[in-house]
Amino acid sequence: MTGVFPNVPVAAFTATATPGVQEDIINKLGLRSPYTVRASFNRHNLFYRVTGKTAVETQVLEFLGDHTDESGIIYCTTRDSVVKMADFLTANGIKALPYHAGLTPEQRNRNQEAFSRDELTVIVATIAFGMGIDKSNVRFVIHADLPKNIESYYQETGRAGRDGEPAWCILFFSRGDIPKIRYFIDQIPEDKERTIATEKLNQMARYASHNVCRRRHLLGYFGEEYGDENCGACDICTGTVEKVDITIDAQILMSAMSRTGQRFGIRHIIDIVTGANTKRIRELQHNTIKTYGAGSHKDKNHWRFLVDELLAQDVIHQDGDKYPVLKLTKKGQSVLYGKEELTALKREETRTGRRTAQDNEFKPFDKYLFKKLRVLRKTLAEEQQVPPYVIFSDRSLHEMCRYYPATLPAMKKISGVGDAKLERYGDDFVMEITAYLNENPGIPVPDREYPALPVNPSQKKTKGE
Numbered sequence: 001m002t003g004v005f006p007n008v009p010v011a012a013f014t015a016t017a018t019p020g021v022q023e024d025i026i027n028k029l030g031l032r033s034p035y036t037v038r039a040s041f042n043r044h045n046l047f048y049r050v051t052g053k054t055a056v057e058t059q060v061l062e063f064l065g066d067h068t069d070e071s072g073i074i075y076c077t078t079r080d081s082v083v084k085m086a087d088f089l090t091a092n093g094i095k096a097l098p099y100h101a102g103l104t105p106e107q108r109n110r111n112q113e114a115f116s117r118d119e120l121t122v123i124v125a126t127i128a129f130g131m132g133i134d135k136s137n138v139r140f141v142i143h144a145d146l147p148k149n150i151e152s153y154y155q156e157t158g159r160a161g162r163d164g165e166p167a168w169c170i171l172f173f174s175r176g177d178i179p180k181i182r183y184f185i186d187q188i189p190e191d192k193e194r195t196i197a198t199e200k201l202n203q204m205a206r207y208a209s210h211n212v213c214r215r216r217h218l219l220g221y222f223g224e225e226y227g228d229e230n231c232g233a234c235d236i237c238t239g240t241v242e243k244v245d246i247t248i249d250a251q252i253l254m255s256a257m258s259r260t261g262q263r264f265g266i267r268h269i270i271d272i273v274t275g276a277n278t279k280r281i282r283e284l285q286h287n288t289i290k291t292y293g294a295g296s297h298k299d300k301n302h303w304r305f306l307v308d309e310l311l312a313q314d315v316i317h318q319d320g321d322k323y324p325v326l327k328l329t330k331k332g333q334s335v336l337y338g339k340e341e342l343t344a345l346k347r348e349e350t351r352t353g354r355r356t357a358q359d360n361e362f363k364p365f366d367k368y369l370f371k372k373l374r375v376l377r378k379t380l381a382e383e384q385q386v387p388p389y390v391i392f393s394d395r396s397l398h399e400m401c402r403y404y405p406a407t408l409p410a411m412k413k414i415s416g417v418g419d420a421k422l423e424r425y426g427d428d429f430v431m432e433i434t435a436y437l438n439e440n441p442g443i444p445v446p447d448r449e450y451p452a453l454p455v456n457p458s459q460k461k462t463k464g465e
Helices: 019-028 056-065 079-091 105-116 150-157 177-185 191-209 214-221 247-259 266-273 279-284 300-312 330-336 367-384 394-403 408-412 419-439
Strands: 046-052 071-075 096-099 122-125 138-143 167-173 240-245 316-319 325-328 343-348
Touching: 046 191, 046 214, 056 079, 056 138, 056 167, 079 096, 079 122, 096 105, 105 122, 138 150, 150 191, 150 214, 167 191, 177 191, 191 214, 191 300, 247 266, 247 300, 247 325, 247 330, 266 279, 266 300, 300 316, 325 330, 367 394, 367 419, 408 419
Parallel strands: 046 167, 071 122, 071 138, 096 122, 138 167
Antiparallel strands: 240 343, 316 325
16 A cells, blocks of 8 residues: 555554554555554453353342442353343343344344433343443443453453443353354364464463463553552452462373373363373373373363463463464473472452452442432433433542532532533532432531542543533
8 A cells, every 4th residue: 555655644543453463564554664652451440350150140140239220231152142141131120131233223223322321221242232332331341251352352341431430341251162162263264364363262261261460461462561460450469369389280281291292182181181081092092101090180170271371371382273282382391390380379259359449439439329310310311312421420420429519619529520511410410419418417428628539640621521
């Protein structure tokens, strides 16, 4: 393109590109020493959590019980799972609607509009949902199934918490999701594209199973370093964490790889260490090697998770496209021969995975008043035919529910309340808060003349905001 139009300026934009993809874009566009701007991938107000998937509909319902009346998106892989989840939630009293490509355009638009206007709290969707939505008060994004890659996961979780308030990114993970995605990857005709898709899936699985800070893992994938030891906003960093020694089990697994010539894949190596009596093992006489059955005291899930841990720590790697085999790295050789020890993080999750209240945005607020203000906001939005967040964001409502501004001067100190909004909506919200305080005289109200909360200096407030 630059060859045909050499004097035409070229600008390229992308939301979620790894350093390799960024370099590929530069090369394919023929850009020479381009000026490059990279914003941080870190979303400080998002809490990341991965939970083992058992009965996922029930698990989602339990989470929603702790997040009553909050808006959220639930992503499922297939249309059938979307419909099943939406029906289950509706039957259990949750206002939920489905969104998938099997619906008519009119149905999809109607359901999306209902979600945008807070007429329902939950939308259950395939990845077809979200690209055009502009809703700032999404409080959670749940993945009921494993995404196919980290880029998709990051984009989808990024639809939560755009108002700057705390939001939760929950992934329910089962290793059984991986073969389902691999089935579709295997349909890709080009070998190179199939290999890339497979590696991206492996990276996503490592994120879900590796016991390191979720935020550090995500940022590292996109080439950004995260300097803090503890992010304080993921299940790893807020759980009870201890290190466990995995050297012996790693040596058992790698010994089986070495004794079979490093020519076999994950399933066969795990069959060897667990002592499986398969036809292939008998034909290859792998039931005669020293490490056959050496790990039979632990189940296959343990060994599968160990493989993921060793891959993540660059102790082993997968080689080959169609039928990848396990190979030892230089570090793996060192561990196998006792020159280096390995540890992994063992953690005990908290039930809800809520972040510690170390920042202003995570302070508690009056949920009863919040419900009343949301009703008022929805009424005003319907009268003016605009989405509710145009009136006030959830962040502004949360702050009102912390400080109870019952006068216009106090209301003006709320984040997001500028002169225009104060003039247009201030009286309505002050009256609602005053009525609430009169109905509940025992509520301890902070000093009405509290100082304004600190504002990010990069977010300059303009008149009317």
